[in-house]
Amino acid sequence: xxxxxxxxxxxxxxxxxxxxxxxxxxxxxxxxxxxxxxxxxxxxxxxxxxxxxxxxxxxxxxxxxxxxxxxxxxxxxxxxxxxxxxxxxxxxxxxxxxxxxxxxxxxxxxxxxxxxxxxxxxxxxxxxxxxxxxxxxxxxxxxxxxxxxxxxxxxxxxxxxxxx
Numbered sequence: 001x002x003x004x005x006x007x008x009x010x011x012x013x014x015x016x017x018x019x020x021x022x023x024x025x026x027x028x029x030x031x032x033x034x035x036x037x038x039x040x041x042x043x044x045x046x047x048x049x050x051x052x053x054x055x056x057x058x059x060x061x062x063x064x065x066x067x068x069x070x071x072x073x074x075x076x077x078x079x080x081x082x083x084x085x086x087x088x089x090x091x092x093x094x095x096x097x098x099x100x101x102x103x104x105x106x107x108x109x110x111x112x113x114x115x116x117x118x119x120x121x122x123x124x125x126x127x128x129x130x131x132x133x134x135x136x137x138x139x140x141x142x143x144x145x146x147x148x149x150x151x152x153x154x155x156x157x158x159x160x161x162x163x164x
Contacts (some may be wrong), residue, residue, distance in 0.1 A: 002031055003161040006041075007154075008120055008136055011046070011100075011129035016122075019144045023085050023094070023123035027150040030096050035062065041100075041136055050155075051086055053101040054062045059145050064089060064095035072110035072119035081133070091118035100126060105111045111159050115147050130154040138164045 002013040015024040030036060036053055043051035048067065055061055070091045078084055082101050085094035099120075101108075109120035126133060136155050144150040 001163045002028070002124075003163070004129075004157050005159045005161070006037070006132065006136075007156045007158060009129060010133035011122050011132050012127045014127045015124040016076060019074045019076050020031050020123035022068050022120060023071050023121045026065075026068050026094075026096075027083075027085075027098065027123060028162060029065075031162050034160070035096060036065075036160050037155045039157050041151065041157075043149045044136060044139055044141055044151050044155070045102055046137050048105065049099040049101050049103075050133060051097060052155075052157060053086070054095075054097040055133075057156060059150070062096070067093045067095050070094065071117050071121040072125070073113070076102075076104065076122035078108040078120060078122055081123045081130055083124045083126065084108070084120045084122045085098075087120065089115065091115055094121065100133050102133070123132060 004011040017024045041050050041052035042055045078101050086097035087094040110121045111117040140152045141149045
């Protein structure tokens with residue numbers, strides 16, 4: 001169990017170590033290292049997802065470990081309340097950033113082993129705190145620096161707790 005303590009409240013996440021071991025261990029390691037402390041949800045799109053885990057309040061990107069293998073082909077779906085690895089256009093480029101789905105986003109699921117079809121690897125789900133996720137989803141956003149959909153008021157992950 002992972003608890004993201006934000007300035008909006010706590011979000012509890014259960015990892016799926018069985019179906020997404022690489023992504024789950026990667027996320028857990030960043031949590032245990034305190035990497036997410038002080039990072040923000042830097043991209044919020046109502047009805048789609050909230051994304052965080054890579055930037056501080058000044059939108060300075062934090063240095064990460066190397067990218068991990070994409071596990072989107074392991075059967076987990078991008079449904080409401082699931083957490084998935086964010087990545088670039090390259091399928092196996094995920095590092096620390098993640099997003100929480102606000103809708104059933106089946107267009108993000110794995111459909112084939114091409115750049116287009118790889119999808120985004122789900123590695124867990126929110127077990128408590130969807131009310132917090134929903135409140136975050138409703139904030140006003142703006143464009144800031146080279147980023148769109150940035151919350152006007154910073155939504156900060158203040159601390160992370162890992163418990164068995």
